[in-house]
Amino acid sequence: xxxxxxxxxxxxxxxESHELLKSSDSQGLRHLSLSESLGLSWIFVVxxxxxxxxxxxxxxxxxxxxxxxxxxxxxIFQIDDGxxxxxxxxxxxxxxxxxxxxxxxxxxxxWEFILxxxxxxxxxxxxxxxxRNVMSVAMSSQILTVIPIFGGIAQKFASLxxxxxxxxKQFNAxxxxxxxxxxxxxxxxxxxxxxxxxLYILSLS
Numbered sequence: 001x002x003x004x005x006x007x008x009x010x011x012x013x014x015x016e017s018h019e020l021l022k023s024s025d026s027q028g029l030r031h032l033s034l035s036e037s038l039g040l041s042w043i044f045v046v047x048x049x050x051x052x053x054x055x056x057x058x059x060x061x062x063x064x065x066x067x068x069x070x071x072x073x074x075x076i077f078q079i080d081d082g083x084x085x086x087x088x089x090x091x092x093x094x095x096x097x098x099x100x101x102x103x104x105x106x107x108x109x110x111w112e113f114i115l116x117x118x119x120x121x122x123x124x125x126x127x128x129x130x131x132r133n134v135m136s137v138a139m140s141s142q143i144l145t146v147i148p149i150f151g152g153i154a155q156k157f158a159s160l161x162x163x164x165x166x167x168x169k170q171f172n173a174x175x176x177x178x179x180x181x182x183x184x185x186x187x188x189x190x191x192x193x194x195x196x197x198x199l200y201i202l203s204l205s
Contacts, residue, residue, distance in 0.1 A: 045100045
């Protein structure tokens with residue numbers, strides 16, 4: 001399979017993909033590295049960003065036509081309160097696209113750290129390669145960002161499913177243990193938040 005075909009296969013058949021990645025016979029499924037998955041996912045992020053900007057421009061032009069402005073061109077480039085929200089959305093979209101690799105690298109490093117901890121306690125061999133397989137497959141969820149409106153929500157939900165499939169297959173974990181691993185970041189964040197709140201209350205007393 002080509003890189004893109006394997007990438008799409010990761011999303012559609014995550015459990016089967018991990019089984020093939022673990023076996024000696026991958027049946028043509030390409031073993032994508034983290035950098036290859038990151039590059040492919042960035043392409044879909046760029047497509048999503050372009051679609052969002054086009055949609056915003058369409059809304060702006062529609063608003064101008066409905067408001068019967070004197071000149072479309074002059075109004076588009078006139079910075080007033082009515083368009084500040086649109087400019088902010090466009091700027092945030094561009095920043096999302098530009099800094100996506102950095103955000104994703106941080107996300108990957110975080111999950112690599114978590115999975116290595118559990119891999120150590122589970123006495124899993126070749127933990128690094130298994131972790132890379134999990135994250136490479138998980139990044140295929142970015143394909144869903146090209147779906148208008150609901151793409152972002154679908155991508156986040158699919159990302160959790162793909163990580164679940166990866167942990168379950170690559171680490172041979174039970175469903176309960178896999179759910180515990182997935183909830184570990186949230187539990188740690190909740191614990192730190194509770195600690196900060198407790199310390200803040202103590203400082204007021």
